[in-house]
Each structure stands twice: as structure tokens, then as C-alpha cells.
Amino acid sequence: MTETLFAFDERNYRNCQNSFRGARNQEYYLGEYSIEAGSVIDVRADKKAVGSCSIIRLRSKTRLFFKRTWAHIREDATDVTVLWFVKRGRLCVSHQTGHCVARAGDFVITKSATPFSIECQTDDDGLHEVFHVIIPAHSLRRFIPQDVSTGFSVSARGREFVIAEHILTDIFEDAGELAEHSSQLLIDSALSVLSDAIKRDAACPVRQTISDQRLQDVMRYIDIHLSDPTLSVATVAKGCGISARYLSFLFKVHGTPFSTLVWEKRLKMASLWLASSKPGDISVSKVAYKVGFKSAAHFSRMFKRNFNMSPREYRSVPRNGASAKTLPAYQMPAGSETALQ
Structure with missing residues (x-):
């Protein structure tokens, strides 16, 4: 049994x-x-x-x-x-x-x-x-x-x-x-x-460079701590045991600035959460805090810039089984690039 x-x-x-x-x-x-x-x-x-x-x-x-x-x-x-x-x-x-x-x-x-x-x-x-x-x-x-x-x-x-x-x-x-x-x-x-x-x-696994492995560690750390509103270059670097300068180098190689990546992950998580829940399950403000925003107002502004509708409007759109994954790719809101430095 x-x-x-x-x-x-x-x-x-x-x-x-x-x-x-x-x-x-x-x-x-x-x-x-x-x-x-x-x-x-x-x-x-x-x-x-x-x-x-x-x-x-x-x-x-x-x-x-x-x-x-x-x-x-x-x-x-x-x-x-x-x-x-x-x-x-x-x-x-x-x-x-x-x-x-x-x-x-x-x-x-x-x-x-x-x-x-x-x-x-x-x-x-x-x-x-x-x-x-x-x-x-x-x-x-x-x-x-x-x-x-x-x-x-x-x-x-x-x-x-x-x-x-x-x-x-x-x-x-x-x-x-x-x-x-x-x-x-x-x-x-x-x-x-x-x-x-x-x-x-049996064969030897494909090798990664040291920088690839470090970037993988960084991405994992960000995903695990995404809901932390104090997440920054400094906290991620410290959590991964590397310098902030080296972290910046890794993101330069990756081709996506740190702030852009974090906002993208947070908004995507929020959109998926809203798409799969009802107002009675969890409020918009609670979703905002759960994905790492310090205020519901800031979350609503950034969400609307990206999806062209407010979080409440987004949640009410009939999807017929479709998810947020079918929506347009994330676009970094102007003026937000330094918010997480």
C-alpha cells in the first residue's frame, strides 16, 4: 500500500x-x-x-x-x-x-x-x-x-x-x-x-560556463524572493555571494537590465494570479503586495501601462480557458529603470 x-x-x-x-x-x-x-x-x-x-x-x-x-x-x-x-x-x-x-x-x-x-x-x-x-x-x-x-x-x-x-x-x-x-x-x-x-x-552532460551557472543561481534567487519589496541589486548580490559589480556584468551578458527583469516577472505573476482567481478569492491590493509591490496604487499604474487596462478590468475579461500567457510581451514602463537599483 x-x-x-x-x-x-x-x-x-x-x-x-x-x-x-x-x-x-x-x-x-x-x-x-x-x-x-x-x-x-x-x-x-x-x-x-x-x-x-x-x-x-x-x-x-x-x-x-x-x-x-x-x-x-x-x-x-x-x-x-x-x-x-x-x-x-x-x-x-x-x-x-x-x-x-x-x-x-x-x-x-x-x-x-x-x-x-x-x-x-x-x-x-x-x-x-x-x-x-x-x-x-x-x-x-x-x-x-x-x-x-x-x-x-x-x-x-x-x-x-x-x-x-x-x-x-x-x-x-x-x-x-x-x-x-x-x-x-x-x-x-x-x-x-x-x-x-x-x-x-550515457554521455557527459553539456557543460555550462561559470557565468552561466552564476546567472542561473541569480535567476533562482530572484524567483524565490520576488515577493520581497526590498529586492535590489545589492540584496541579490549578497544572497548569491557575488559582488554587485559582477551581478551587473551577468545581466549585461543576459541582455536584460535587472529592474526590467524583476518588473516583468512581478507583472507576469500578477497577471496569472488575476486571470486564475476571483475577487472573493484575493483582492487586487493583496495580489500587489504578494508579488512585491509596496503600494496597490503603484501596482495599478504599472499594470495598466503594460496591459492597457486596470487589474480589475483585466480580471473581468472572459478568457474561455486562455491565460495571461497569450497576452503581448511585457514592455518596460518609462521611468522605472532605476526603481530597483
């Missing part, structure tokens, strides 16, 4: 860091876990344990973030490998040698003995789902002796991957009819099939 590892909604998502490892705080491994605030927060992970392995299905309606550093590795010394099947949305993995983006239908590997960070992104329908297996590294070496690094990612549409995923799904969904020994044999079979596919497709 499966058990609920965790379930988070708008009432308890801020406590996710303290409970994402389950009731006994033994699942997964140490790291920094966070859930993006939004009009809909629904995150659930269900688990099936078989021997030393765990099969977990994670579903979410908002973005999730996880980061494991050398400090976490030294503290818990956990050495497990996670085999990910991405079902919906995207799984963005940053690691020591670069960055990879796994989309629905892809397979990814992460390893707890090396630092990495993950961003779980929803699809166009606002859903994210992954199916993954956590297995001790020494157990996996019986099947995959070569050193496959964190960030290894390939399409999971090949026959071996499809068969392995079906086996693991059947084990996960079993209602107790299979004996423990049978379940373990099936997991071993699935891992053997995966081993053949990985041996064939």
Missing part, C-alpha cells in the same frame, strides 16, 4: 522545509526545500517502500525548489541515487558540470553525494508530475557499475525505459497483493532493464 509522504496547500506550505522528509524525517535527504506562493497551492507526494528503495509519485500545481549543498552532504552523509521519470511539466537540474532541462517524457538522474539544485516547473495547464525511485547508491551499482553523474538526462520514450516505468508503476499501484519478495524481484528487473538503456545512452 502507498502512504502519503507529504501534502501541502495554502495552509501549511510555509512549513514544507520541516516536513518534506516525511513524518519520521527519514525520506529523501537534507536540503533547502521551498514552494512558490500562488493562487493555487496543491503539492502531494505518495510513497511505496520496497526493501531499501522508495518509489514516489509527486504532483504539484505550483513551482517547487530544492537545493543540496556540500554543507548538507557533510551533515547527513546520505548516498542515494534518484531515478526520475518526468510525467508533466519540466525538471530543471543545475549541478557541478552544468545544467539540464528534462521535459515530460524524459528520464533524469540525481545523486545525493554531489551538490545540485532542482526547479520543478508546471506545464501550460499548471500541473507538474514526476515519478521517481530513490535507491542506495551501493545497491544501484549492482546494476549500473559505471559512474553516471547527476544531471544525466535522456528521453524515456525508448522501449527499455517504457518497460521499466511500467514495472515500477505496477509495484507502486499494487494494493498489497504482491509479496515483498516479488516486489523486490520486479524492482531488480526494472533496474536491470534501465541499466541496458543507460549504458547505451
Whole structure:
């Protein structure tokens, strides 16, 4: 039988860091876990344990973030490998040698003995789902002796991957009819099939430059702290452990000024929030504060400059299933370039 590892909604998502490892705080491994605030927060992970392995299905309606550093590795010394099947949305993995983006239908590997960070992104329908297996590294070496690094990612549409995923799904969904020994044999079979596919497709991940990795860290920091009205070049630089001068250089390479990027992200988040909520769910002023504006009046002015209608008018427009993603691209309001310096 499966058990609920965790379930988070708008009432308890801020406590996710303290409970994402389950009731006994033994699942997964140490790291920094966070859930993006939004009009809909629904995150659930269900688990099936078989021997030393765990099969977990994670579903979410908002973005999730996880980061494991050398400090976490030294503290818990956990050495497990996670085999990910991405079902919906995207799984963005940053690691020591670069960055990879796994989309629905892809397979990814992460390893707890090396630092990495993950961003779980929803699809166009606002859903994210992954199916993954956590297995001790020494157990996996019986099947995959070569050193496959964190960030290894390939399409999971090949026959071996499809068969392995079906086996693991059947084990996960079993209602107790299979004996423990049978379940373990099936997991071993699935891992053997995966081993053949990985041996064939294993390759070094595409490398990123140091500046690319730093920019990725900066973007992640901005996304996590977007609702902070004091967000600035100085606070981001300090939070990412780099100088303000180097941060400015990164944005020059990126081609988008810091202020432009932040306002764009805030207005886009606000537009999506307004498009998916009703006045009784959350007020316009509360949306403004939730996305980092210091005043509702300033928010309304900038929103109208960009979308040619007030937030209230925007919310009342019939969409017939369309979202704010179909609206024109963001244009930086004149006179706002220095507001976040």
C-alpha cells in the first residue's frame, strides 16, 4: 500500500522545509526545500517502500525548489541515487558540470553525494508530475557499475525505459497483493532493464560556463524572493555571494537590465494570479503586495501601462480557458529603470 509522504496547500506550505522528509524525517535527504506562493497551492507526494528503495509519485500545481549543498552532504552523509521519470511539466537540474532541462517524457538522474539544485516547473495547464525511485547508491551499482553523474538526462520514450516505468508503476499501484519478495524481484528487473538503456545512452552532460551557472543561481534567487519589496541589486548580490559589480556584468551578458527583469516577472505573476482567481478569492491590493509591490496604487499604474487596462478590468475579461500567457510581451514602463537599483 502507498502512504502519503507529504501534502501541502495554502495552509501549511510555509512549513514544507520541516516536513518534506516525511513524518519520521527519514525520506529523501537534507536540503533547502521551498514552494512558490500562488493562487493555487496543491503539492502531494505518495510513497511505496520496497526493501531499501522508495518509489514516489509527486504532483504539484505550483513551482517547487530544492537545493543540496556540500554543507548538507557533510551533515547527513546520505548516498542515494534518484531515478526520475518526468510525467508533466519540466525538471530543471543545475549541478557541478552544468545544467539540464528534462521535459515530460524524459528520464533524469540525481545523486545525493554531489551538490545540485532542482526547479520543478508546471506545464501550460499548471500541473507538474514526476515519478521517481530513490535507491542506495551501493545497491544501484549492482546494476549500473559505471559512474553516471547527476544531471544525466535522456528521453524515456525508448522501449527499455517504457518497460521499466511500467514495472515500477505496477509495484507502486499494487494494493498489497504482491509479496515483498516479488516486489523486490520486479524492482531488480526494472533496474536491470534501465541499466541496458543507460549504458547505451550515457554521455557527459553539456557543460555550462561559470557565468552561466552564476546567472542561473541569480535567476533562482530572484524567483524565490520576488515577493520581497526590498529586492535590489545589492540584496541579490549578497544572497548569491557575488559582488554587485559582477551581478551587473551577468545581466549585461543576459541582455536584460535587472529592474526590467524583476518588473516583468512581478507583472507576469500578477497577471496569472488575476486571470486564475476571483475577487472573493484575493483582492487586487493583496495580489500587489504578494508579488512585491509596496503600494496597490503603484501596482495599478504599472499594470495598466503594460496591459492597457486596470487589474480589475483585466480580471473581468472572459478568457474561455486562455491565460495571461497569450497576452503581448511585457514592455518596460518609462521611468522605472532605476526603481530597483
